[in-house]
Amino acid sequence: MTASPPAPPADAAIDAVGLTKRFGDRTALDGVGFAAAAGDVLAVIGPNGAGKTTLLSLLAGIREPDAGEIHLPRGEVGFVPQQAALYRRLTVAENLRLFARLEEVADVEATVERMLEQTGLGDRRDDQAGTLSGGNQQRINIAIGLLSDPAVLLLDEPSTGLDPRQRGRLWEFVLGLAGRGTTVIFSTHNIAEAERYAGRVLVIADGQGLFDGPIAEFHAAAPAAGTEAADFESAFVRFLAERGH
Amino acid sequence: MRWLLLKDLQIMRRSPLLTALLIVYPIVIAVLIGFALSRGPDKPRVAFLNEVPADTPLNVGGEEFDLAGARSELCERIECVPVSSEEEARQKVESGDVLGALILPADLVDKLQTLAGLNPESPTVKVLVNEEDPIKAGLVDDRISALLATANLRISQEVSDVSTTYLQILLNGGDFSFLGDEGLKVLGLRESESILRDVRGELPADSPDLERLDSVIRFSHLAAENLSVAGELLSSVSQPILVDKEVVSGDTPSLDTFAIAVAATITLMFVTVLLVAGSLALEREENAFARLTRGLVSKTALLGEKILLGVVVALAVTLLMLAGLGLFVELDWGRFGLWIPAILAGGAGFAAFGAAIGGAAREVRAASLLAFMVSLPVAFLSLIPSGTVAPGLYDVISVVTAAFPFDPALRALTGALDAGGPSIGIAIVHLAILVVAYGALARVAVRRFV
Numbered sequence: 116m117t118a119s120p121p122a123p124p125a126d127a128a129i130d131a132v133g134l135t136k137r138f139g140d141r142t143a144l145d146g147v148g149f150a151a152a153a154g155d156v157l158a159v160i161g162p163n164g165a166g167k168t169t170l171l172s173l174l175a176g177i178r179e180p181d182a183g184e185i186h187l188p189r190g191e192v193g194f195v196p197q198q199a200a201l202y203r204r205l206t207v208a209e210n211l212r213l214f215a216r217l218e219e220v221a222d223v224e225a226t227v228e229r230m231l232e233q234t235g236l237g238d239r240r241d242d243q244a245g246t247l248s249g250g251n252q253q254r255i256n257i258a259i260g261l262l263s264d265p266a267v268l269l270l271d272e273p274s275t276g277l278d279p280r281q282r283g284r285l286w287e288f289v290l291g292l293a294g295r296g297t298t299v300i301f302s303t304h305n306i307a308e309a310e311r312y313a314g315r316v317l318v319i320a321d322g323q324g325l326f327d328g329p330i331a332e333f334h335a336a337a338p339a340a341g342t343e344a345a346d347f348e349s350a351f352v353r354f355l356a357e358r359g360h
Numbered sequence: 361m362r363w364l365l366l367k368d369l370q371i372m373r374r375s376p377l378l379t380a381l382l383i384v385y386p387i388v389i390a391v392l393i394g395f396a397l398s399r400g401p402d403k404p405r406v407a408f409l410n411e412v413p414a415d416t417p418l419n420v421g422g423e424e425f426d427l428a429g430a431r432s433e434l435c436e437r438i439e440c441v442p443v444s445s446e447e448e449a450r451q452k453v454e455s456g457d458v459l460g461a462l463i464l465p466a467d468l469v470d471k472l473q474t475l476a477g478l479n480p481e482s483p484t485v486k487v488l489v490n491e492e493d494p495i496k497a498g499l500v501d502d503r504i505s506a507l508l509a510t511a512n513l514r515i516s517q518e519v520s521d522v523s524t525t526y527l528q529i530l531l532n533g534g535d536f537s538f539l540g541d542e543g544l545k546v547l548g549l550r551e552s553e554s555i556l557r558d559v560r561g562e563l564p565a566d567s568p569d570l571e572r573l574d575s576v577i578r579f580s581h582l583a584a585e586n587l588s589v590a591g592e593l594l595s596s597v598s599q600p601i602l603v604d605k606e607v608v609s610g611d612t613p614s615l616d617t618f619a620i621a622v623a624a625t626i627t628l629m630f631v632t633v634l635l636v637a638g639s640l641a642l643e644r645e646e647n648a649f650a651r652l653t654r655g656l657v658s659k660t661a662l663l664g665e666k667i668l669l670g671v672v673v674a675l676a677v678t679l680l681m682l683a684g685l686g687l688f689v690e691l692d693w694g695r696f697g698l699w700i701p702a703i704l705a706g707g708a709g710f711a712a713f714g715a716a717i718g719g720a721a722r723e724v725r726a727a728s729l730l731a732f733m734v735s736l737p738v739a740f741l742s743l744i745p746s747g748t749v750a751p752g753l754y755d756v757i758s759v760v761t762a763a764f765p766f767d768p769a770l771r772a773l774t775g776a777l778d779a780g781g782p783s784i785g786i787a788i789v790h791l792a793i794l795v796v797a798y799g800a801l802a803r804v805a806v807r808r809f810v
């Protein structure tokens with residue numbers, strides 16, 4: 116069964132209807148829709164190849180949908196791609212400065228300093244980004260996406276590759292933004308993370324939206340097979356298995 | 361081992377553009393080289409107009425000169441394109457259909473006849489050339505000088521043979537037929553000297569005529585001695601036929617300037633094309649393209665930035681190079697004001713071309729390789745002068761080279777460096793059209809970037 120999506124809130128910050136994207140004859144996304152209000156934190160979960168990145172890239176305006184519509188009533192959209200998008204030959208500080216300038220932030224140098232502090236990479240500021248470890252590159256990747264202070268923030272598997280401490284910092288920062296009204300939409304394979312930080316989950320598999328609603332409702336939709344309350348992760352796996360994914 | 365081999369073949373199949381280039385490239389290069397070797401300078405096309413009345417006998421010093429034979433020999437060495445009038449010849453030269461035209465005027469034979477006579481006039485052939493570019497101008501000059509040198513050698517041979525006969529008669533005596541007269545008995549200098557010596561022996565020792573006779577003997581001795589070497593001198597007369605050369609079109613810049621323009625254009629080409637193609641492909645390799653083009657900059661603006669980068673670097677590098685060359689060769693710095701627009705236009709042309717390549721190749725290495733592989737043969741083709749290859753083929757070459765920035769950039773730079781060069785305005789318009797066309801191609805190509 117597919118849970119019917121809740122009616123879009125009147126103050127929806129983002130409203131997507133019937134999004135479809137095809138690559139050749141493969142349908143990566145098949146009529147997915149959802150809405151989110153200001154301050155919502157929405158987790159997009161689903162197996163590999165489900166269409167999470169495709170969905171986020173449509174929302175970010177990187178790709179055009181083959182069908183469907185996206186309404187973004189206000190503000191711009193920040194995007195943290197799954198693969199680090201930065202210049203490996205530029206230093207950490209130069210990368211931050213470049214994107215801060217392109218984003219036309221008010222005080223470039225202060226923003227750079229804030230981001231260096233935020234990522235804990237102040238001591239690597241003059242190192243070329245390409246010489247950093249994968250996780251540290253991901254930190255800069257995230258920092259660049261956060262520069263513009265957008266109304267809607269899209270993060271594609273942001274915590275992948277981060278150590279627990281950095282993950283903690285990341286979520287602290289992101290929840291702080293949400294608390295100030297930013298709509299946060301992130302994809303993850305870390306089910307515990309979705310449960311812990313997201314108010315809502317959007318489950319997609321094989322390009323189809325299977326569930327959209329609060330975490331508690333998801334538990335109800337995927338009842339534990341056993342007697343004891345199953346953890347969210349096994350509930351998720353069972354939920355997909357029941358639907359043939 | 362074989363699995364690795366299979367893997368590599370599979371990878372090649374997945375990169376059709378590069379693989380096609382790898383196959384096509386050697387073929388193109390081989391054809392070009394083969395072409396340069398076989399069709400190159402050994403049989404230039406020359407329009408040939410013979411205005412000499414068909415049955416004029418050419419008689420040099422009593423010997424029949426084989427005009428038809430000389431003609432067919434000439435046409436074996438060059439590709440004679442027969443024309444019926446000077447007008448037609450001029451037209452063919454102007455259009456680049458032939459390398460030049462050789463015109464034998466009607467009075468050529470008459471004047472040739474006089475060479476063996478006592479009142480020689482210089483026979484003159486007319487040569488029309490199209491020196492639109494200096495390589496060709498050099499080629500035309502070489503060809504024509506070589507041809508005339510051979511013709512002149514043969515004629516001077518005939519003339520000196522005849523003159524030598526006269527000399528022999530003058531020296532040693534003999535029969536001399538003049539204007540169909542009866543044989544005229546000529547005594548000869550040597551015979552005169554011995555007769556004089558005989559006479560001297562018969563004179564009394566105190567004769568007052570003795571001294572006067574001695575002076576005549578000394579003279580005829582001296583004359584005989586000196587005239588006997590005149591034969592050799594005569595055979596060294598080498599240029600009986602004069603050339604009246606007329607440049608039909610193209611005021612040629614000096615070969616030096618042209619060489620500098622070629623060097624500068626090649627530098628401009630490689631620096632700009634490689635830089636722009638590579639840096640555009642890098643945007644995609646770094647995943648930055650998507651991040652930049654969603655909201656921060658438009659794709660068109662990003663392409664514009666790459667082209668601007670190319671133009672700025674092109675200007676700096678080319679000026680630096682010209683300044684460096686200026687230390688060794690003389691450059692007309694007074695034309696500096698024209699260098700700038702020429703370099704800017706050329707740089708923009710190459711940059712847009714590089715953007716299209718970077719967009720098509722999408723990876724830095726593939727882009728660099730593609731840039732090299734396309735640029736080199738185009739540059740090579742652009743340097744082939746008209747008239748050195750079959751006209752149909754030359755038309756094809758012209759169309760191909762006009763589609764790439766090298767040819768117009770070279771014309772712009774040559775025109776900027778030398779007042780004798782081609783029109784810089786036309787070249788800049790040509791480059792502007794290419795910038796728009798390649799810019800549009802690049803814009804289409806980057807749609808596939810994300």
Ligand SMILES: Nc1ncnc2c1ncn2[C@@H]1O[C@H](COP(=O)(O)OP(=O)(O)OP(=O)(O)O)[C@@H](O)[C@H]1O
Pocket residue numbers: 138141142143161162163164165166167168169170197810
């Ligand atoms: N550029 C592309 N060309 C062709 N197919 C693509 C392209 N990008 C994505 N796809 C296909 O679209 C489908 C969804 O891919 P997508 O990247 O959105 O999955 P995902 O949910 O993000 O997976 P993951 O969890 O592994 O990141 C997949 O089947 C993928 O093969």
Ligand SMILES: [Mg+2]
Pocket residue numbers: 167168169197271
């Ligand atoms: Mg993904």
